[in-house]
Amino acid sequence: MLREDIELILRSAGVENFARESRWIVQESVSDEAALQAARRRAAGEPLQYVLGNAPFRYITLDVDPRVLIPRPETESLVEWVLKHAPHGASVLDLGCGSGAIALSLAHERPDLQVTAADLSLDALTLARHNAVKNNLEDRVEFYHTDLFSAFSGRKFDIVAANLPYVTLAEYPLLDAEVRDYEPRMALVAEDDGLALILQSIAELDKYLNKPGMAIYELSPPQAARTAEALQSHGFEAAIVHDLCGRERFVTGVR
Numbered sequence: 001m002l003r004e005d006i007e008l009i010l011r012s013a014g015v016e017n018f019a020r021e022s023r024w025i026v027q028e029s030v031s032d033e034a035a036l037q038a039a040r041r042r043a044a045g046e047p048l049q050y051v052l053g054n055a056p057f058r059y060i061t062l063d064v065d066p067r068v069l070i071p072r073p074e075t076e077s078l079v080e081w082v083l084k085h086a087p088h089g090a091s092v093l094d095l096g097c098g099s100g101a102i103a104l105s106l107a108h109e110r111p112d113l114q115v116t117a118a119d120l121s122l123d124a125l126t127l128a129r130h131n132a133v134k135n136n137l138e139d140r141v142e143f144y145h146t147d148l149f150s151a152f153s154g155r156k157f158d159i160v161a162a163n164l165p166y167v168t169l170a171e172y173p174l175l176d177a178e179v180r181d182y183e184p185r186m187a188l189v190a191e192d193d194g195l196a197l198i199l200q201s202i203a204e205l206d207k208y209l210n211k212p213g214m215a216i217y218e219l220s221p222p223q224a225a226r227t228a229e230a231l232q233s234h235g236f237e238a239a240i241v242h243d244l245c246g247r248e249r250f251v252t253g254v255r
């Protein structure tokens, strides 16, 4: 009965995967009233992951709320690339860690890595630290409050893995309301056609990356060529890496 009521609420609101989402809402709610309340939030347009309060990412589950971007499936491929290329014992910086998805997955899947997570948002760091405890990884990851590399004066990493904001100012108003109205703007938008933070961090990479060292950036396909050129002009061998849908989603730099 409850399940049917919830399906009706979601279907009437135009939620595409109403059957599957109703099942999750019922499974994860502590009472009928909580399930109905969750369905009403979802029907009003709130992302399912915020309604449920968590999101799966690779082999861990992260608590999420509007303080952090909901981790996206394509970012799992960024983690895959680091896992494949990181030498034993490498130090890795997750720059713009948000919920902690990248850093905590790396720590979970590669106990040999020395993992650091950093973000400009104190709210995001609070939740990322909470997610470390939730996944029993609090002793495995260091957290820093920083604007790009500013907190890391004199320190170098073997690998920088960055999913920094890359939505352009022009794209932002056109995003799905589910993204624009709920997810933090500072996790999404960057100036200079979405590339301001990525290009600034590439310009500073030399100071914060060991030799040999490598970096990987997640971005949108139209930004790949310019990012690869920037890495090349700073002395890196650049490559464009596709996501599982075949889109140019990552640019890597190795030196």
Ligand SMILES: C[S@@+](CC[C@H](N)C(=O)[O-])C[C@H]1O[C@@H](n2cnc3c(N)ncnc32)[C@H](O)[C@@H]1O
Residues within 6 Å of the ligand: 068, 069, 070, 071, 072, 075, 095, 096, 097, 098, 099, 100, 101, 102, 118, 119, 120, 121, 124, 146, 147, 148, 163, 164, 165, 166, 186, 187, 188, 197
């Ligand atoms: C696209 S979200 C990625 C979050 C997470 N890494 C993930 O993949 O789900 C970008 C993150 O970068 C952070 N950020 C924005 N500007 C930054 C800056 N100047 N320095 C460090 N982090 C920044 C945001 O707060 C946000 O958490």
